[in-house]
Amino acid sequence: MPLPLEAVLISGTSHVGKSTLAERLAGRLGWAGLSTDGLGRHPGRPWLGVPSQVLEFYERLTPETIHWFLKVHHENMWRQVRPMIEAERAAGRPFVLEGAALRPAYIAPLLSNEVFGVLLHAPDGFLVERMRSAAAYETRGPGERTPIDAFIDRSLRENAALLAEARDTGLRVVDASDAQAVADLFDELVERAAVPPIPGPLTPPR
Secondary structure, eight states, X not given: OOOOOOEEXXXXXXXXXXXXXXXXXXXXXXXXXXXXXXXSOOOOOOOSSOOXXXXXXXXXXXXXXXXXXXXXXXXXXXXXXXXXXXXXXXTTOOEEEEOTTOOHHHHGGGOOSSEEEEEEEOXXXXXXXXXXXXXXXXXXXXXXXXXXXXXXXXXXXXXXXXXHHHHHHTOEEEETTOHHHHHHHHHHHHHHHSOOOOOSOSSOOO
């Protein structure tokens, strides 16, 4: 009988649904819900009171450079993320960890019967709609849309790059735009995390 899961690692680009799945799963299992978001600084979503330097980052750099900086950022963050994963595992604390920094190439070598990893991926149109909705894109003027468009471009490039990594490493991929596929994944992980029943009577024979 396989051992139950003790850790779930959820990868994916921005707005693909990582945190939603992680929060639901951690809540259902009673596990710690962790994220890589607070471990490092990188220009994030360019809306809702964005500092001028963040706007400048998205407005002045080329799309290729913006995406390159993101990958470098993830590489630097992994030096913090991997020790965090190892510490939680060594302490025997089950957890769900989500974050864009969990690139498939990084997490695939860590997987086992007890550690599960998945990439949430979605069609570009699905992601564009989500990001524009979150940014209230339709209410923005042309100048405000420029950094939002750059952020969306970066996220779509990352969406494609992560999918290529997942295919290269054999990491599981789930279509986040398919509600049934996500629900099936949730149910599968809950089942795999359950402690198997101990065979035999609950009290020793006399």
